[in-house]
Amino acid sequence: MSPFHQLRPVDGQGNIYPFEMLKGKVVLIVNTASNCGFTPQYIELENMYQKYKNEGFEILGFPCNQFGHQEPGSDAEIQKFCSSKYKVTFPIMKKIDVNGPYEDPVFKYIKEQKPGMLGLKGIKWNFEKFLIDRQGNVVLRASSLTKPSTLNETIEKLLKN
Numbered sequence: 471m472s473p474f475h476q477l478r479p480v481d482g483q484g485n486i487y488p489f490e491m492l493k494g495k496v497v498l499i500v501n502t503a504s505n506c507g508f509t510p511q512y513i514e515l516e517n518m519y520q521k522y523k524n525e526g527f528e529i530l531g532f533p534c535n536q537f538g539h540q541e542p543g544s545d546a547e548i549q550k551f552c553s554s555k556y557k558v559t560f561p562i563m564k565k566i567d568v569n570g571p572y573e574d575p576v577f578k579y580i581k582e583q584k585p586g587m588l589g590l591k592g593i594k595w596n597f598e599k600f601l602i603d604r605q606g607n608v609v610l611r612a613s614s615l616t617k618p619s620t621l622n623e624t625i626e627k628l629l630k631n
Contacts, residue, residue: 472606474583479532479576480564482549487530487563489576494604495526496628498621499580501568502531503540503596504551511597512556514618518625519560525629526604529560532576534568537595541565568593583608603628 477489498518503509512531519529533548535541543551545564552558566574569592580600581591594613601610601621610624 473579474602474606474608477576477579479566479574482533482545482562482564484545484564487561489606492528492602493606495528496522496604496625497602498527498529498618498625499576499600499602500529500531501534501577501593501596501598502552502562503534503537504543504548505540506538506596508595508597508614509540509556511618512552512558516556516558516560518618518622521622522625522629523560527625527629531558531560531562532568532574533562533565534593534596535565536567536569536593540596568598580608580611584611586611586613601625601628604631 471490475490475493478486481487515529533541548565549562552562568577584600585591597614599612599616600608601624603609612621
């Protein structure tokens with residue numbers, strides 16, 4: 471089993487979400503925030519999820535309050551916001567840190583596998599995206615500025631493999 475599939479984060483309801491159940495799926499991991507200029511990306515992310523979820527695709531949103539304190543709510547408030555305002559149906563996980571001494575193991579792992587520009591590992595802002603193939607390999611890291619829909623071609627190629 472790949473190291474990615476051994477990760478066990480906590481979902482927004484406080485339950486363990488074992489990544490071994492993602493074996494064989496293409497996964498997009500996004501650090502999210504409810505009060506960010508990039509928050510409307512939830513629309514494209516949900517559209518992408520609806521388009522590909524039946525082909526073995528999963529999106530996981532990881533709320534984070536480390537950038538401009540743009541995710542101040544509780545896990546319950548975040549869940550309600552995502553479902554009511556943006557009709558999000560993909561899993562929104564427990565609020566975490568993506569950088570620093572308390573960074574979540576998922577982000578520690580994916581940042582090591584796919585550093586950013588100049589080899590820097592830190593997440594720069596909300597809505598940074600990591601694409602993982604069916605075998606658990608981190609194949610792409612995209613900045614907050616990258617519109618989710620620009621990843622569709624790469625996702626389609628990964629889904630065919």
